[in-house]
Amino acid sequence: MRFLKKEFRQCACCMETHEVALVRFQTYMTFKGEKVEYEAVAEYCELADEYYTSGDMLNENDMAMKNAYRKKMGLLTTDEIANIRKKYAITQSDLALALNWGGKTITRYESHQVQDAAHDAILKKIDSDPEWFLTLLERQERHLPVNVYAKYQQKVTELFGQSEDDYLRKSIRAQYAKYDKDVNCCGGKRLDIDKLVEVMCYFANAYKMQYLYKVKMMKLLWYADMLSYKRRGVPMTGLVYQSMPMGALPIAHKSILNLKGLSIEEIEHGNSTGYRFLRAENKEYTMLTKEDKDILDVIIRQFAENTKEEIVDYMHKEKAYIETPSGNIISYKYAAELSLD
Ligand SMILES: [Zn+2]
CATH class of the missing domain: 3.10.20 (Ubiquitin-like (UB roll))
Known part of the structure; x- marks a missing residue:
């Protein structure tokens, strides 16, 4: 007591x-x-x-x-139910409407009435699946005032975008799991996706940056990681790079382009697609230290005005590229011999 x-x-x-x-x-x-x-x-x-x-x-x-x-019993508590509802910024009665439940159902569940297991499962699914919730909401569109419906729809779409990014990050992590313990591959750093996004934004927003398509960005990232490893014994992002004909290419390079926070324009060239990096909204760079920025600025001074061909040629002369067979992972051990300081 x-x-x-x-x-x-x-x-x-x-x-x-x-x-x-x-x-x-x-x-x-x-x-x-x-x-x-x-x-x-x-x-x-x-x-x-x-x-x-x-x-x-x-x-x-x-x-x-x-x-x-x-x-x-493994059911949602009243607070958890209220939090799911608040996440979607929806009222108790409108959530009940979207679910086609009695008007006071949610109000009761957020209070003394314990929900049954079937309703509990539906509430949990709403929590984890905004896309599904959107389809439920769409079905009740005609019962909601236009402005109210628009507000809910916007919120769900926003959450859906967020859950897509979470899914993408999980898939990138999964592709990186097997390299996490291998110092030669990852430089002893677990991939830092938040920082990776900021590094790409920093490059995209650099004053003199030109020709910033995917191939060039991937080379800039490799130089940033290698120079960081050379200076500090730890890479900038923890990306793992494969040696390809056009130089270093990170594992999961396709997924990386879809990360939230980047601004990329797709440009059709005949039957191939070019990915051009546009200036990014993020200019805060909360993840980047002064040392990080110093390293990135060296890379920017060196390559900002270079074309894709120029940076690829430059990389082809690096010992790391010459000594790594095509298709293999480029080891961080070559950082000591990187041409940049
Ligand atoms: Zn008394």
Whole structure:
């Protein structure tokens, strides 16, 4: 039993005026056939040696018991349900409408009524799958005011974009997992995707940068990682590079282009597509230290005005490229002999 506070006032238990203690204690109750342990709140009267619970306290204790039951059964708690709803910025009644449930259903689930397992599963799916929620919402479009529907739709689309980026990051991580322990491949650094995005933005936003298509960007990244490793014994991003005819190409290079935060224009050249990096919105670079920027500035001074062919030719003369058979991973051990300092 924990004493929360004591107050000198009229005791609701014995009606005398004395010090009344507010207490919390572990207790249990059988609910839907399950023994549920939970923490209850009450007042304690020392004179009568009795507990007293007001209407508000009974209410609070019932919620605590129901949430303990929800947790025990693996169901969402009231707060978790409310948080899913808040994530979509939708009202209780509109969420119930989107689900075609009774108007007060969500309101009750965020309170004393414990949801059944089927409804619980639907709420969890909404949490993890914005795209699916969007289809539910679309079905109820005609029942919602135009501006309200537009607001929800925008929010879901925003979350959907976010979940796509999460998925993409997971897939990049999966492709990198096998290199995580190999110092020659990854330079002893686990791929830092947030930093990678900032490095690419930093290059894209460099004042004199020209011809910044995919091939050139991939070379700039390789130089940034190698120069960082040469100077500090740790790469800038942790990308792993394969030796290809046009120089270094990172593992998961296709996925990297789709990361959120980059601004890329696709340009059709006959039957191939060019990916041109545009100036990025991010100009804060919270992940980049002064040392990082010094390294990136060296690379920018060297290559900003070079064409793709020029930077590829330049890289072809690096010992790292000459000594790595085509298709193999370029080892960070060659950083010591990099042409840049
Ligand atoms: Zn009393």
